[in-house]
Amino acid sequence: MSIHLCELAAQGVHAWKEGHVDEAQKIFERLCDLDTGSTLWPLWLARLQLADEGKERNALAICDSALSRHPHCAELLVVRARTHLLIGNHAIARHDLELCQ
Numbered sequence: 001m002s003i004h005l006c007e008l009a010a011q012g013v014h015a016w017k018e019g020h021v022d023e024a025q026k027i028f029e030r031l032c033d034l035d036t037g038s039t040l041w042p043l044w045l046a047r048l049q050l051a052d053e054g055k056e057r058n059a060l061a062i063c064d065s066a067l068s069r070h071p072h073c074a075e076l077l078v079v080r081a082r083t084h085l086l087i088g089n090h091a092i093a094r095h096d097l098e099l100c101q
Helices: 002-017 021-034 040-051 056-069 074-086 090-099
Strands: none
Touching: 002 021, 002 040, 021 040, 040 056, 040 074, 056 074, 074 090
């Protein structure tokens, strides 16, 4: 299973680097479904959303969902804080960053 996950992850990263955002998103979503205990896949999926202008709300939804299962994941909190900063929610971003301490 882990080789399969690694191969999928490599395909997703390659697709992202080549600018095939929709393909990368589908792969990262599949990884989220296959490996529900990992924070890595939703983290990459949220970052992918942030790289695509106008998808900040999607990034927030992904982070919120993952943080409901992993409330102390600093990486997810940082990505969510960054997203809140981008949409102008400075107080919420600050709160997320304070939770990382």
